[in-house]
Amino acid sequence: xxxxxxxxxxxxxxxxxxxxxxxxxxxxxxxxxxxxxxxxxxxxxxxxxxxxxxxxxxxxxxxxxxxxxxxxxxxxxxxxxxxxxxxxxxxxxxxxxxxxxxxxxxxxxxxxxxxxxxxxxxxxxxxxxxxxxxxxxxxxxxxxxxxxxxxxxxxxxxxxxxxxxxxxxxxxxxxxxxxxxxxxxxxxxxxxxxxxxxxxxxxxxxxxxxxxxxxxxxxxxxxxxxxxxxxxxxxxxxxxxxxxxxxxxxxx
Amino acid sequence: xxxxxxxxxxxxxxxxxxxxxxxxxxxxxxxxxxxxxxxxxxxxxxxxxxxxxxxxxxxxxxxxxxxxxxxxxxxxxxxxxxxxxxxxxxxxxxxxxxxxxxxxxxxxxxxxxxxxxxxxxxxxxxxxxxxxxxxxxxxxxxxxxxxxxxxxxxxxxxxxxxxxxxxxxxxxxxxxxxxxxxxxxxxxxxxxxxxxxxxxxxxxxxxxxxxxxxxxxxxxxxxxxxxxxxxxxxxxxxxxxxxxxxxxxxxxxxxxxxx
Amino acid sequence: xxxxxxxxxxxxxxxxxxxxxxxxxxxxxxxxxxxxxxxxxxxxxxxxxxxxxxxxxxxxxxxxxxxxxxxxxxxxxxxxxxxxxxxxxxxxxxxxxxxxxxxxxxxxxxxxxxxxxxxxxxxxxxxxxxxxxxxxxxxxxxxxxxxxxxxxxxxxxxxxxxxxxxxxxxxxxxxxxxxxxxxxxxxxxxxxxxxxxxxxxxxxxxxxxxxxxxxxxxxxxxxxxxxxxxxxxxxxxxxxxxxxxxxxxxxxxxxxxxxxxxxxxxxxx
Numbered sequence: 001x002x003x004x005x006x007x008x009x010x011x012x013x014x015x016x017x018x019x020x021x022x023x024x025x026x027x028x029x030x031x032x033x034x035x036x037x038x039x040x041x042x043x044x045x046x047x048x049x050x051x052x053x054x055x056x057x058x059x060x061x062x063x064x065x066x067x068x069x070x071x072x073x074x075x076x077x078x079x080x081x082x083x084x085x086x087x088x089x090x091x092x093x094x095x096x097x098x099x100x101x102x103x104x105x106x107x108x109x110x111x112x113x114x115x116x117x118x119x120x121x122x123x124x125x126x127x128x129x130x131x132x133x134x135x136x137x138x139x140x141x142x143x144x145x146x147x148x149x150x151x152x153x154x155x156x157x158x159x160x161x162x163x164x165x166x167x168x169x170x171x172x173x174x175x176x177x178x179x180x181x182x183x184x185x186x187x188x189x190x191x192x193x194x195x196x197x198x199x200x201x202x203x204x205x206x207x208x209x210x211x212x213x214x215x216x217x218x219x220x221x222x223x224x225x226x227x228x229x230x231x232x233x234x235x236x237x238x239x240x241x242x243x244x245x246x247x248x249x250x251x252x
Numbered sequence: 253x254x255x256x257x258x259x260x261x262x263x264x265x266x267x268x269x270x271x272x273x274x275x276x277x278x279x280x281x282x283x284x285x286x287x288x289x290x291x292x293x294x295x296x297x298x299x300x301x302x303x304x305x306x307x308x309x310x311x312x313x314x315x316x317x318x319x320x321x322x323x324x325x326x327x328x329x330x331x332x333x334x335x336x337x338x339x340x341x342x343x344x345x346x347x348x349x350x351x352x353x354x355x356x357x358x359x360x361x362x363x364x365x366x367x368x369x370x371x372x373x374x375x376x377x378x379x380x381x382x383x384x385x386x387x388x389x390x391x392x393x394x395x396x397x398x399x400x401x402x403x404x405x406x407x408x409x410x411x412x413x414x415x416x417x418x419x420x421x422x423x424x425x426x427x428x429x430x431x432x433x434x435x436x437x438x439x440x441x442x443x444x445x446x447x448x449x450x451x452x453x454x455x456x457x458x459x460x461x462x463x464x465x466x467x468x469x470x471x472x473x474x475x476x477x478x479x480x481x482x483x484x485x486x487x488x489x490x491x492x493x494x495x496x497x498x499x500x501x502x503x504x505x506x507x508x509x510x511x
Numbered sequence: 512x513x514x515x516x517x518x519x520x521x522x523x524x525x526x527x528x529x530x531x532x533x534x535x536x537x538x539x540x541x542x543x544x545x546x547x548x549x550x551x552x553x554x555x556x557x558x559x560x561x562x563x564x565x566x567x568x569x570x571x572x573x574x575x576x577x578x579x580x581x582x583x584x585x586x587x588x589x590x591x592x593x594x595x596x597x598x599x600x601x602x603x604x605x606x607x608x609x610x611x612x613x614x615x616x617x618x619x620x621x622x623x624x625x626x627x628x629x630x631x632x633x634x635x636x637x638x639x640x641x642x643x644x645x646x647x648x649x650x651x652x653x654x655x656x657x658x659x660x661x662x663x664x665x666x667x668x669x670x671x672x673x674x675x676x677x678x679x680x681x682x683x684x685x686x687x688x689x690x691x692x693x694x695x696x697x698x699x700x701x702x703x704x705x706x707x708x709x710x711x712x713x714x715x716x717x718x719x720x721x722x723x724x725x726x727x728x729x730x731x732x733x734x735x736x737x738x739x740x741x742x743x744x745x746x747x748x749x750x751x752x753x754x755x756x757x758x759x760x761x762x763x764x765x766x767x768x769x770x771x772x773x774x775x776x777x778x779x780x
Contacts, residue, residue, distance in 0.1 A: 018624045037644040094537045095544050105764050106757045107718035109635075113726065113741045114753050117563040189631055196633035197723055208636075212727065215639025223640055230636045231628075238631055312685055332687040344682035348700045348777045358686045361696075389777050409686070 039221055048225035057229060064195055064206040067123055071130025072191040079135045080180060083142025103136035112201045123205060126198035133194025134187040145179020178249055185241040192234045263291040263445045264335060264412040266311060270320035273306055279470035280306045286464060286473055293439060293446040295456040295463045299510055303471025304449045305417055311447060312338050312415050334362065337411035341418045343398040345390040351401050352386035358409035376404040379438055396427045413445045432458060433486045440484060453503045457496060458485060463503060467510045475506050565747035574751035583736065590732040593649050594721055597656025601713060605664030606706065613672020629662040635723050647728045652721060659720030660713035667709020671702025707771040714767060718760045
């Protein structure tokens with residue numbers, strides 16, 4: 001698991017090793033029966049296995065993943081061009097800036113009831129929530145990446161007579177790629193959060209729905225199991241983008 | 253004013269004895285021994301990576317030698333101290349406070365009361381010709397002015413030894429010449445010991461009484477050059493003096509072999 | 512303010528070059544876009560496309576109505592209470608902890624994994640657990656606010672300490688600063704920008720958590736207002752309540768940003 005920033009101290013054991021004491025502690029505290037809401041990790045694991053076995057987990061996860069992929073994909077499709085445009089064209093930036101700022105700082109979860117009112121209690125709302133959560137981060141990073149490209153390189157491209165297509169494909173995009181990928185990484189994390197929030201509030205399908213359901217029905221072990229699934233999903237998403245990052249950027 | 257100048261009574265002598273330092277696989281310094289007289293103005297010069305800055309920082313007390321020792325006024329160096337002051341290549345001014353408070357910083361750390369230290373700071377700001385900029389923030393000043401503020405800060409604590417790490421490296425040639433003369437003027441008033449690190453051969457010869465040439469990897473003292481040119485250097489038109497040019501070429505001859 | 516480098520465009524005309532004198536046009540564009548959006552909204556509301564969309568005027572009127580009603584201000588107060596408690600806790604715990612982590616590198620390296628984890632995962636997933644354990648109270652809301660904001664505040668304080676300019680650190684050492692002097696005169700001013708950013712970001716995350724919690728918890732706070740309006744199909748009230756909530760959040764964040772600007776007045780513009 002790499003941190004959001006990517007680099008931890010390189011010497012010594014890998015970062016996640018420090019989680020092991022936590023897991024051990026959890027098991028111990030759980031067994032000691034300190035509190036109702038801290039069950040031993042082993043019992044959570046057993047419940048998780050059960051849920052995985054009877055298909056509840058997979059059904060919920062597949063619905064979640066569909067919404068996640070669709071929403072995130074759309075966010076990339078919209079966000080990257082928009083961010084690029086904002087980075088290149090002062091006018092576009094000036095016009096879109098206030099909206100992007102609002103999207104970045106406002107509590108987007110407040111918009112979900114409105115989305116429900118508009119689309120009804122459907123999974124489209126979840127997709128829309130994922131989109132909203134992810135898009136602003138992608139736009140901001142993309143814009144920063146494009147703006148941050150070394151002026152000299154751009155001038156060089158013009159001097160050597162690059163066509164518009166060559167300019168974008170061979171100079172601008174590769175130079176801005178690291179920042180774009182950072183945006184994608186952060187966007188993926190935000191997308192997962194949006195997915196959970198959306199599903200919890202719509203409470204129809206998906207992992208988020210399961211969270212609310214088990215919470216309401218006091219099934220603590222099941223609740224923990226789903227929470228852990230969500231956590232693992234989030235981390236996997238991060239790791240996936242990290243791998244894409246490595247694959248695309250060899251010169252880093 | 254061409255008589256041999258007397259060192260300030262508080263100036264200190266520096267003795268480097270058999271100092272060595274290794275960084276990873278690199279022998280930054282090996283068995284370097286030298287003596288700097290009280291009140292002398294000397295320069296360390298050499299190719300990149302030759303350990304001259306390392307040696308300077310050792311004198312400052314920021315780095316410990318692996319072998320050998322450094323004595324200042326007869327006493328071994330244990331760490332940074334009130335008798336020494338350092339001027340950095342990139343000014344190292346605190347961006348969040350005014351020039352006045354930056355210059356007074358060394359005094360503030362030593363517990364000098366506010367009125368006194370600000371008065372002292374103003375004096376040195378005047379010496380480096382930055383009067384009027386006391387309330388400005390570092391980013392509002394040009395690179396050259398920031399360097400001057402750094403010098404004022406180093407002088408304000410009244411050090412016996414002034415250590416300077418390529419302070420004029422990032423300044424353009426014309427400004428550099430003016431700075432050199434300004435520095436010599438300020439130094440001339442009080443004659444502390446000065447150790448100056450530079451890449452520039454002209455600068456080394458123009459400023460110093462002696463020039464120490466250091467080789468890279470391993471860092472060794474290769475040659476010591478006397479600079480018997482008259483002071484004040486500016487008044488005597490030293491730059492046009494054939495003696496000056498010969499000395500510069502002497503330095504270059506040695507450095508050439510080290511590249 | 513240099514102009515953007517034009518893309519070699521058709522007929523040699525550069526796209527994207529904004530000459531000084533065109534600034535007023537950009538302002539007009541911005542205002543125009545807002546006007547266009549409002550107009551589109553108004554039209555959407557009037558059209559029978561969806562009965563769920565109130566017009567802008569209806570929303571504005573409902574908003575005014577809300578602002579005059581007691582339940583709104585009570586709800587704001589309750590939510591504000593949770594927010595204040597949670598943030599106070601996050602600051603009281605996060606900043607010292609982050610500073611400590613920065614000062615003791617081994618501790619920092621060990622703990623940072625936990626905080627990076629907390630930042631990466633969807634914290635909202637934990638909300639049902641908190642409700643289950645602590646019930647539906649202001650305290651549970653406050654805890655949720657804490658959980659959403661504390662990791663960011665901590666990690667930013669940590670980063671602030673770690674990112675102290677090594678040059679400045681060396682300078683202070685050269686002037687023989689004591690560890691205490693070093694911390695107070697170099698580390699703290701140096702890390703202040705990061706701290707404030709962490710605070711701002713923590714606050715925006717706190718709002719997200721608070722809103723989700725209250726929408727789920729329902730009995731009180733602005734969430735209650737929103738859910739009530741939603742369940743009673745009072746769409747104008749719904750839109751207004753959501754709008755006011757968002758505006759309140761943005762206002763608070765803007766205030767924090769202004770505070771940041773004043774504290775960091777020494778930054779280059």
